[in-house]
Amino acid sequence: MKRYDSVIIGSGINSLTAAAMLAKRGQKIAVLERSSWIGGCIRTDEITLPGFKHDVFSGWHPLFVTGPAYGELKDELHKNGLEYVNTDVPTGVILPDQRSAVLYNNRQKNIEHFNRLMPGDGDRYHEAMKYFEANSEMIFTLFGNEPMSWAAIQSVLKSLRSKGVTEFTHHVGSMVAPTRKWLDLHFQNDAIKALIAPWILHTGVGPDDAAGSIMAQLIVFTLEAASMPIPKGGGSELVKAIMKIVTDNGGEFFTNAQVEQILVENGRVKGVRTLDKSEYHAQFVLANVTPQQLYDKLLTPDQVPAQVRKDAQNYQYGRADMQIHYALDRPLDWKDEELRRAAIIHLTGGMNGVSQSVTEAANGLLPKEGTIVLGQHTSYDPSRAPQGQHTLWIQLQEMPRKLAGDAAGQIDTAGGYTDQVVRAYVDRIEERISQHIPHFKESILKRVAISPVELERFNPNLVGGDPYSGSSSVDQFLFWRPGTGYKRHETPIKNLYHIGASTHPGAGLGGTSGYLAVKAMKG
């Protein structure tokens, strides 16, 4: 038996954030990770060829860099060797008919670019962003705090007071509108709509979902303001820098250490026991897991009130994700040169295309022309590949969690996500990329695809391959994430905290739930 102040189950960004903050407070920390690496969805690995460093899962750090956890830790992180690099083109889009558009990290350039594509669209963009900025305090407060906290309630009341009821309801009403409505009202040019529409996929919802409007505005605003920072050398550099804060303060990390039971005594957490029957005792335990794992597996039924168990069982998951990694012998030679500097490019049929693929995925089908998210890390961090060569990070966000068929009617999916199905689907993706990058296939040195099923195998928090550990639609957001019984990351067990993407404020490489849990901990 070992004794700590806090034990943290899982080693994703929220665990790491909490570990670093608690270690700085002088706590002795143990982080227990069932996998062979620390970092959860942050993992840099040479999974294609030596010398090619791929961010295997998540790959982009704007949420972290603009979040409260980074604010608290950044000095030490940088002292520990973390270095962020950035680009001036956070995102771009290419449509099937070869039209393209980009977003810069510069308001004036965006206004001019949009106005060139369609006179007036740039001006309306400026108006919309000004409006967002003027009203953003409440949003940022809600995402950076507990929804049932004084800070959040005060920010709502403040907004209500300063605007009056009419303006306030208008403001809230426009926030809960779907992305489609916001885009249709502000932009006439299809390429600009297509530039923004697929970003809503990165929040786990679709263009016709409620509250997409505010998420789309938040994303565009953040992209323009922070662009797309990534750690030089790979996402794992952030993990290393955080780990050093913890170990410098006496904390320990254990890999291949799977927790099988949270130990509870008289309604208060006592520690955890791992599969190999080792016990780690602690005053606090933070669990970075899904509600089902926490309440159905790690605790025994008698420790969990019926309502909480029911909430956990009813917690719903969203669409799945698939990743494809390439080692390329040359950069992607986009015709639109601005795209060559872009961090993330969406190859998409625009708003209607996204809407259609989202519906196909919800119906269990492999999309006919799903959105392809192309990440070009090496375009601004050449240290991640041998000289002149490149990595390509592809994410497919519109994958069915339960595979029932192929919208194009070509791939036989009867056996689920088999190697054959994955290969056939990747071929479909490569065909479409080749429409825009004629020599794409020749430039491939190696490819590795990770199916939804493999995603979950790598990380059981990604149930069915859902990269966001739970559907992010409004019924599972804010007060409702993950359930209705407990607020402020607390649980029915005293000193046991629930963190991670399944908890408020949801998915994303931000570290905020870990940060909020630490803020709520007393002692």
Added chain:
Amino acid sequence: MNDADYIVVGSGHNGLACALKLAQAGHKVLVLEQADQAGGASKSGEVTIPGFTHDLYATNIGLFLGSQIYQEMKTEFHQNGFDIAVSDQPFASVFPDGDGIGVYTDAQKTIAQFQRHSNHDADSWKALLKFFDETAPHFLPLLQMPLPSWPAARQLYRMWRALGYAKTVELGSMILKSPRQFAEYWFENEKVQSLFIPWAFHLDFGPDVSGGAQFPFVEPPLDHRNGMAIAKGGISNLIQSMVKTLEKRGGQVLTQHPVEKVLVQNNRAVGVQLANGNKIHARKAVIGNITPTQLITKLLDQETLPSAYVERYRKFRYGPGTMMIHLALDGPLSWKAGEDYAKFAYVHIGPYVEDVARTYSDALNGELPASPLLVVGQQSAFDPSRAPEGKHTLWVQVRALPAKPQRDSLHEIGIGTWDQMKDAYADRVLKKLEVYAPNVTQQIIGRTVYSPRDLEVANPNLVGGDSVSGSHHLDQNFLFRPVPGWSRYKTPVDGLFLIGASTWPGGGLNATSGYLLAKQLLKA
């Protein structure tokens, strides 16, 4: 020049409810209707063959029977010709394999239907009814209160006190779910799930739109308890009973009196100008039972309105369109699912959640859906007065169609105006229906098709054929309807008010907006 205390523009049931309430208080009320018959979207007529009475658009009067105006005036309505026919088999869904599932008013029969598909789901149905019974007394009254308002705030507070934090928040989460999430939350069998999905579609919620669970949560338990009600002999009998009751109180309804302008002096509505140039003075107020779109594009000069207001009204968004197919049948349909299915008031044909999702996405993307959602109404099965003996009417509502199709998802129908496409599309609908009711074609002795465009021409409130006058998605619902900040029937013009399906609580024969506004006006 004529005059009145209150002028109501539009004779939909909300306009009439408002007029009735104002007339009851002794005011002189004039209702002006552009069409040749009162009722708005509540209208019946012999549109196929004489002797066959069809409800042209709306038919289900369940909400109306729960309304306050009905509670207050039912004796008079019934004296003036309104009667109710109730089906004890409110709704069902059918599937291509010849299977089906239906909800009866009989508890045991209904549970047996669920059990046939899944024991788990039969238990879930009971649990859903229990959850509904616990929560409905607290939230259903909200649907008849102005938003935002003190009574509504008090109601919410009482709900919080009675149900506690967890259950209140759980209820909130339930209502915010998408229809698919809602169906999957409760039920495991795909046919059982499909039974709930179409109810959301009645209010423009595809299976994956958040907030769409509200109707699938509320309507099935209510129908199960109350049955499905329609107006005996046609819904115009309800409207006529309201008109007669109004006339007895000194009010007047003038049909074929299209209003061209609302007359405004010093930012106050003082009357209306008719298409023929006549002006009618309103001493107290003008009430539009119309969409916000008509108000800003036609009835008022935009220059006289604050631009922020016009801007918000311009953003009011309509849902996909509806097609109505009315059939006169030589005899009942023989449903593959069984003889009993000819007795259900509504039979929904999606068939599955996936089909409905695809149809909705097609409609939003401007495509004619390959396999539209059908709501098949069999009114004459429980109201024989609607057709000659042994014969039947059939009411087929086709949801959801694009107002202006750009493509046909099957590449079969050439894109043109709705007039050019509607018969080909109706053929596609009947071909679909035939899979489930194979004798439909041979039974048809009369057919009339209304395209989304026809709906709008007959009733300009149904913009693009949207049968509920504006999408009910969260940003346009509750206190955001029709636009945030203007949910309490006022407009920037003094003495000018807006009621009807575009305003809270939205579409459906709920008779609430007109009633609430009248009460507000009488209190002032």
